[in-house]
Amino acid sequence: MPPQHLDPTPKPLRWALALLVLTAVGWVVGGLSGSTGWHWPTGSQDVLTWTIRAPRSSGAWLTGALLGLAGAVAQGLFRNPLADPFLLGSSSGAALAVTLAWVVWGAAAPDASAWLMSVGITGAAFMGALLAVLLTVALARGVQHSLRLLLGGVVVSVVLGALTSLLTLQWPQVLANTQGFMLGNTALLSWQSTQVLVAVGLLAWLVAQACARVLDALSLGTEAARSLGLPLNLARWLLIGVVALCTGAAVAQAGLIAFIGLAAPHVVRSWCRVTHAWLITLSALTGGVLLLAADIAARLLMAPNELPVGILTALVGGGYLLWRLQNKSGYAP
């Protein structure tokens, strides 16, 4: 194997800048186009551009960034390149909470569910996601064993999914709503959602960066990581918290969007070999660009109808992974 003398250190920065440029381009395109056609803003009060399209594009990018970040963390935490940030059960928790909210809302008297109304579907989804992850950690009896966490996540996903199905069977009028949620929908992203996503994103990024070296060490194995004197337990709790927060916020605002969390770190790793400090940031930026692009495509492909963005991410993400499997050019997944 001929040695590579090129020092790739400047590359991550270059990729980050390229992704930021793509983000800016995407944001402008997303602000000007949509399912009702091309529209130049008529001023600062233009409803279509500033109240609908701009927050939607920003929200889509932020959601993708959160998912990409969570994906990079999950793959490092589980030492598995096929790990998905939803492995800990957050998506099924959110779906169950949302279905339950609709059932209670529909069944109960309006004043009884006043607090539910203030919390909203979004709040319910977020809480459901976090509770599901807590349940997974409880089932795994702590955060020590990756295998137990994965199994716990599978159990929680399956059981909560079954409960959701049961609810929709008993109250079929919520079935369409639940399905809409499961397909992912960026149409409801407002400036309020954007604020929430920014807050969660910054917090998650800071914590993930602090734990980046721990993720690096974990790639050598738990034993070696322990021997390097790192506070593994604390770091694991924090990282699981990061995954839960990111996926919870993303799912609450935009529903279930598959593949971004799984594919974004892979895309980054296929460009440059970086440690987790850069991997986390680049995955976030890549995830944002991917979802923004998918959102724009969802709006334009079948205008004036909009495709659910989750379908597009599955197609594109799945297609990309399939292509990589075929190529295997020096990159071992």
Place this chain on the structure above:
Amino acid sequence: MTAALNVKHLGVQWPDTDTPALHEVFATAAPAQWTAIIGPNGAGKSTLLRAVAGLLPLGAQLHGDIEWQGRPINTWSRQALARHVAWLGQGEQGAEEWRALDVVRLGRLPSQTWWPSASDPEDERIVEATMRQTDTWSLRHTPLGSMSGGERQRVRLARVMAVRAKVLLMDEPLANLDPPHQADWLQWIQALTGQGHTVISVLHELNIALRADHIWLVAQGRVLAQGRASDAPMRAAIEAAFDHRISLHPIQDQWVALPQASKHSNLQAD
């Protein structure tokens, strides 16, 4: 002079098993010396090394005393112990797509703060020095997955050496190394002990292990004997521990173990 490592009454029990993995182990390792741990398969050598490193899996029950530099192991903070004792595990997997340089840089973690800051030039100097020493500097941008087994092992050794710890614990460090690199390893060890470092290694390669300054003979969860290969009682104990399937012979001032067919073999050709 305080021993670098002192082990007394050490016992290790896995949950749900009757026989303990280690039982009433007594052993010492002197500072600035190389101690080799040898013994038949399943004797508990790796368990012993993990126990003294504080790296037993959670769930294992440990009793007895382990003292590093005269202080009990549980009085050492996690980071202080990590700076004092560097660990190279058996058959370390993972990090296939990482560049050698990044893997070796991980060795500097015990001496760094948590937040990933800009790289310290001192850390970079140490990393380069260890990589040059292990003949891996030219491979620094190569991912581990693209290397041969021997190259990977040398990168891992560089990682251990980059910790610059007083004590190095290594479990099967010669795996995948060809004889020239095994000879190199011996040289590195001798250089390290010459500089005052303590090395404790579990070795399958008896011929290399017999050159150690001090040997722990482990069988069936106990340390049967401690000493040098030059001591006749030690040699007798070694041969006995291996069921007399080996015999030790002096060749050119070194003791060498030669495999021996058993007198009571069932596989005799007729």
Place this chain on the structure above:
Amino acid sequence: MRRWLAIGAFVQALHCGALAAPQRIVSLLPSLTETVCVLGACDRLVGVDRYSNWPASVRQLPKMGGGLDPNVEAIVAAKPDLVLVAKSSRVLPRLRALGLHLEVLEPQTHAEMDAAQLRIARLLAVPDSEVERIQQSSNALLAAARDALPAQALDWRVYIEVSDGPYAAAPASFIGETLARLGLANVVADGQGPFPRVSTEWVVAQQPDLIIVGSMGATQLDKRPGWNHLRAVQQQQVCAMSPEQADVLVRAGPRWAEAAQLITQCAMRAANGA
């Protein structure tokens, strides 16, 4: 030879239950359940699917699973002599193989609904004159609803949202037809299927004059980006339908005239700024 032919015909007739009007009916589609009851044969129902909920008496009947996933054992145990089932049920061949007499109907337009009503009436031995009476009274209700529409509502463009997504009712849907019969315009254009998924952006661009939505959706409307700029939202020309009302509105069943009345009541409330 003739004896075998006769026996064959007899068995065939038995098989189709042509000897007498069915007395034990299982219905696996809510609109067909309602049709049976409207024709006055409610007491002959021995089982319904889990989604049938009108009139109140059918809720006491044994539930035979869903329309798409019926409980075959329960159906057979009820010993029905007529099973009303939708085309899209996967269980059709199974039920046929078990020797049950099936009537496959899935009305999706007004014309299909009328035809289904007539077919079921004939199966139940309800005279055609009764069916005519029912249909005439529905038409009369529709005419009354049309007349009661406030004058300004006649120019209105109506947006009916059937579920979260949002999915709108297009002219090709049953409720879309009812709307057209009332003389009201639909924001959704033809040619997109009965329930297209529209974009929230598009609805804002359309600026509907009247919005009809389920009660759960109604509370979330102003959370949708840009929707508080909708004229209809600002002027409170939004009607929230309770789950029972939503059933009446969207189901392609015999209560379509009631649906027309609901729409008119909604328009009256909106015109008065209620």
